[in-house]
Amino acid sequence: MEPTGIIYGVNGPVVYIKENLDFKMGEMVYIGKERLVGEVIGLTKDIITIQVFEDTTGLKPGELVYSTGSALSVTLAPGIIGNIFDGIQRPLNVIANSSGAFIPPGISVSPLNMKKEWDVHITVKAGDKVWGGTIIAEVPETASIIHKCMVPPHISGIVTNVLQDGAYTIDTPIITIKNEQDEELPLSLLQKWPIRIPRPVNKRFSAEQPLLTGQRILDTLFPIAKGGTAAIPGGFGTGKTMTQHQLAKWSNADIILYIGCGERGNEMTNVLEEFSQLTDPKSGNLLLERTVLIANTSNMPVAAREASIYTGITLAEYYRDMGYHVAIMADSTSRWAEALRELSGRLEEMPAEEGFPAYLASRLAAFYERAGFMQNINGTEGSVSIIGAVSPQGGDFSEPVTQNTKRFVRCFWALDKALAYARHFPAINWLNSYSDYIFDLTPWYTQNVGTSFINCRNQILSILSQENKLNEIVKLIGSDVLPDDQKLILEIARVIRLGFVQQNAFHKEDTYVPMNKQLKMMEIILYLYEKCKQLIALNMPMALLREDRIFERIVSIKYDVANNELNKFDLYKNQIDEFYNRLITTNA
Structure with a gap:
């Protein structure tokens, strides 16, 4: 790897480089002697702007920046379920074992275990035509989830060579295909995907099935559909996190993806301890065996907090492509918006309401738009449902994050401080909440629950x-x-x-x-x-x-x-x- 730039200035998590401007927008780069992970977010004729996902203390002008040539991406392969990652998919358990409780700057850790051998059942044979999304192998990832390894999108060809079923690592080529250009392409259990680009689908379905939670006020009064979006706004102590915990435990999603975005570390500790002990009521296995945790706590760098929800939604889309129904618990989007605000301030952008950047609404829209009940490119059907907690300061629902979120979600579960203080849980105010899905779901309720x-x-x-x-x-x-x-x-x-x-x-x-x-x-x-x-x-x-x-x-x-x-x-x-x-x- 050759150095391709020299640091010109450092402003918190924002780094500027001036020389050797051979970079691309959105490219992942390594910065300085410690190889800090960063992403190109601005290009001009003279200066390149990079946001750094790690602590930049000690970084100084004159140090080198190294190009990777690829966008910030997640690694997709067996081993994701049951794991806990930070905002840029670094496994926190592995880091804790090697470096202790805090993440050292520039630590280089593979997102997934590259040495573990998985029991692989290959589902294609020589001569088969395959294309993006075709399932080429099945791996029992946990006792609850069968991982279906797929051909990466935008790749197609004829299978020319296939290994026998057996134990393989995730980077072992298990099949070889020949594309239309007569190139031989080896495919393994592993693929990568840029976190800021939605994975392709064939078709988006309308809301027809509810995401059942077992919580009466939600299922009956304010339901959310599979592939739907919901917001849980509420002040401190009103029960946002506990409501999401209940949804994670009891919703009829196949996979739960919990994103702790800027929340307190003790809350994520509680999630870890609780989920590792809870039995999944659906399968009888541990709940953690169908759960992915992304922890970017309040003491971690803000740039990684901004990336964490994109990491989470990309992992969710990957499992949706296998035909699973995935529910994302984003706790909380307010902390993510605060990270946007801090980065925007460092970039000296013109602030909008309450200091948030003018593009807050479009970023929220782009995030919630990635939810949906889809027909995947391999013909299977799956969904991603997003349930985002919002933490308005002082419980003021008129602040920008709550109001902009309200524009893009169809389900609004307004938590009430008075109900919470009266020990009425879930503290969802039935007068301020609503669900636009009730009209779409009426046929399902009539047919499956009762005409009344x-x-x-x-x-x-x-x-x-x-x-x-x-x-x-x-x-x-x-x-x-x-x-x-x-x-x-x-x-x-x-x-x-x-x-x-x-x-x-x-x-x-x-x-x-x-x-x-x-x-x-x-x-x-x-x-x-x-x-x-x-x-x-x-x-x-x-x-x-x-x-x-x-x-x-x-x-x-x-x-x-x-x-x-x-x-x-x-x-x-x-x-x-x-x-x-x-x-x-x-x-x-």
């Missing part, structure tokens, strides 16, 4: 909305002056909030709730509401209805009825009928 599902869901939201309006009156004049039919709305809304919307992540029957139970819970609450309305219409006072404690028994259904004991709902319906008949008989 959407109607029940709309009634539940209507009652909660009416409660909010009545609470405004109660604040002024108290609840005693309300007529009994409005008191009933407040009581049923309380049952909905405590018995349906609120969910206990530490209770074995309540941490995950299947869709058929969610529908049954809505139906029994609304059945109670209808019976009570009939009693109120017969001039029975609300105080008399409360004496039976039927409302408390309906609230406790979420704990008392197991997920596999849905026949018990008939018993609760009978209790409501007995309650109704008893009051009718007693007060006839």
